[in-house]
Amino acid sequence: MKHPASLTTRLTLLFVLVSSAVLIGLAWVLHAAVERHFVEMDRGILQSKVEVLERLLSRPPAQEELPALQQSVDEMFRSDPGLQLFVETTDGNVLLSSTETAFPADRIRALAEGKTPSVISWQADESRYRGLVKRIEPELADIDSLIVTAAINIDHHDRFMDRYSRTLFVFIPIATVFSGLLGWWAARRGLSPLRLIQERAAAVTASQLSQRLPEDSVPRELTGLAHELNCMLDRLEEAFRRLSNFSSDLAHEMRTPVSNLLTQTQVVLSRSRSAAEYQEVLASSAEELDRLSRVISDMLFLAKAENGMSTPSTQELRLDEEIADLFEFYDALAEEEGVTLCASGRAAIRGNRLMLRRALSNLLSNALRHTLPGGHVGVFIRDRNGTVELTVENEGAAIPAEELPRLFDRFYRGDPARSRDDTAGVGLGLAITQALIRAHSGTIRAESGDGVTRFVVELPRSAPMPAA
Numbered sequence: 001m002k003h004p005a006s007l008t009t010r011l012t013l014l015f016v017l018v019s020s021a022v023l024i025g026l027a028w029v030l031h032a033a034v035e036r037h038f039v040e041m042d043r044g045i046l047q048s049k050v051e052v053l054e055r056l057l058s059r060p061p062a063q064e065e066l067p068a069l070q071q072s073v074d075e076m077f078r079s080d081p082g083l084q085l086f087v088e089t090t091d092g093n094v095l096l097s098s099t100e101t102a103f104p105a106d107r108i109r110a111l112a113e114g115k116t117p118s119v120i121s122w123q124a125d126e127s128r129y130r131g132l133v134k135r136i137e138p139e140l141a142d143i144d145s146l147i148v149t150a151a152i153n154i155d156h157h158d159r160f161m162d163r164y165s166r167t168l169f170v171f172i173p174i175a176t177v178f179s180g181l182l183g184w185w186a187a188r189r190g191l192s193p194l195r196l197i198q199e200r201a202a203a204v205t206a207s208q209l210s211q212r213l214p215e216d217s218v219p220r221e222l223t224g225l226a227h228e229l230n231c232m233l234d235r236l237e238e239a240f241r242r243l244s245n246f247s248s249d250l251a252h253e254m255r256t257p258v259s260n261l262l263t264q265t266q267v268v269l270s271r272s273r274s275a276a277e278y279q280e281v282l283a284s285s286a287e288e289l290d291r292l293s294r295v296i297s298d299m300l301f302l303a304k305a306e307n308g309m310s311t312p313s314t315q316e317l318r319l320d321e322e323i324a325d326l327f328e329f330y331d332a333l334a335e336e337e338g339v340t341l342c343a344s345g346r347a348a349i350r351g352n353r354l355m356l357r358r359a360l361s362n363l364l365s366n367a368l369r370h371t372l373p374g375g376h377v378g379v380f381i382r383d384r385n386g387t388v389e390l391t392v393e394n395e396g397a398a399i400p401a402e403e404l405p406r407l408f409d410r411f412y413r414g415d416p417a418r419s420r421d422d423t424a425g426v427g428l429g430l431a432i433t434q435a436l437i438r439a440h441s442g443t444i445r446a447e448s449g450d451g452v453t454r455f456v457v458e459l460p461r462s463a464p465m466p467a468a
Contacts, residue, residue, distance in 0.1 A: 015183025046132035338373035345381030367394035399448035
C-alpha cells in the first residue's frame with residue numbers, strides 16, 4: 001500500500017514551487033526593467049542628436065551644399081562612432097547618410113506618419129540597431145517634409161542582456177535548491193509541535209491515562225487540537241474508570257450468589273440427603289439464580305442505555321395519566337404498608353411509554369421502600385417554560401449530603417437502616433432510571449432534607465397542555 005507524502009515533504013514541495021514562481025517572476029520583471037532602462041537611455045541619447053539635426057535641417061541647404069553638410073554631420077558624430085544618421089524626404093530621396101548601414105526605409109516611413117518620435121530596432125549585418133524616427137517640417141514651403149532617423153548600435157546591450165540572462169538561468173536553479181533546503185528545515189522546525197503531540201500521545205497507556213498534551217507550549221493553530229485531544233483523553237479516562245468500577249462491582253455482586261450456590265452444592269453433595277432436603281436446596285439455588293438473572297438483565301440494559309441507547313419509538317404521553325396508572329399498580333402495596341399516595345399537576349411530553357414507565361416505576365418503588373408507615377409519597381408535575389418538572393418525594397430518613405451524588409452509581413446502596421425492605425435490590429434501579437431519563441434528553445437529581453427526600457426529573461415539553 002502506497003503511503004501519502006508526509007507533511008514535511010508537501011510543505012517543502014510547496015515552498016519550492018512558490019519560491020521558484022517568485023524567482024522566475026522577479027527575474028522576468030528585472031529583465032524587462034533593465035531592457036526598458038537601456039531603451040530609455042538610448043532614446044535620451046538619440047533625442048539629443050535628433051534635436052541638433054533638427055536645428056541644422058530646419059532650413060535645408062542647396063544640393064551643392066550637401067557635401068559640406070555631410071562633412072559637418074560626420075564631424076559632429078565622430079566623437080561617438082556608434083551613432084548613425086539617416087535623412088530622407090517623404091518621397092524616398094536620401095538626403096544624408098552617415099554610414100552604409102542598411103536602414104529599414106519602409107518601416108521608418110510608416111513610423112514617421114505619427115507626430116511624436118518613435119523608437120525602432122532592427123538587425124543589419126549581424127548587428128542590432130536602435131533608432132529614433134522623427135518627421136521634420138522645414139521652413140521653406142517648396143521643400144517636402146524630412147524624415148530624420150538617428151540610430152545607435154546596441155550589440156553591447158545585447159551582450160550584457162545575454163550574460164544577465166545566463167546568470168539568472170544559473171542562479172534560479174541554485175536559489176530554488178537552496179529554498180528547498182530552507183523550506184525543509186522550516187517545515188521540520190514548524191512541525192516539531194506535532195511530533196511533541198505524537199510523543200505525548202504515544203505515552204498514553206491503560207496505566208497512564210493521566211498523560212495530557214501541552215496546550216501552552218504548542219502554536220496557537222494547534223491549541224484547539226491539543227485541547228480537543230485532552231478532552232478526549234478526559235472522556236477515555238472517565239470511561240476507563242467507570243469500566244473498571246463496573247467490572248469490580250459486577251464481580252462483587254456476582255461473587256456472593258455464586259459462592260452461595262457453590263457452598264450449598266458442596267454441602268448437599270457431602271452426604272446423602274432426603275428428597276425434602278434436596279428440594280429445599282434446589283429452591284434456595286433457584287432464588288440465587290433468579291437474582292443472578294436479574295443482575296445480568298439489568299446490567300445488559302444499563303450497558304445499552306449508557307452507550308447511546310436512543311428511544312426506539314416515541315409518542316405523545318400524558319405524564320399525569322401515566323402516574324395514575326402506576327398508582328393503581330402500587331395502591332395495594334402502599335395500603336398494606338400504610339403509605340398514602342398523592343399526585344398533582346399535568347403535562348404532556350414525547351417519549352417511549354415502556355422506558356418512561358420503568359423509570360417512574362423505579363422512583364415510586366424506591367420511595368415506597370424508604371417511607372415509614374403513616375407517611376406519604378407524592379408526585380408533583382409542573383410546567384416550567386419549555387420543560388416539564390416531575391418531582392417524586394417521600395417522607396423518611398434524610399440522606400446525607402455526601403451520599404446524594406452517589407445515588408445514581410451502579411450497585412450503590414445507601415444505609416440499610418433507611419429501608420424497611422430486607423429484600424432490597426442490587427443497586428441498579430436508580431442508575432437505570434438516570435440512563436432512561438438521559439435517553440429522553442432529560443436530567444434527574446436528588447435532594448434530601450428535613451425528613452423529605454425528592455427526586456426531581458426535568459424533561460422537554462412537547463406542547464402546552466389545554467386548560468382543564
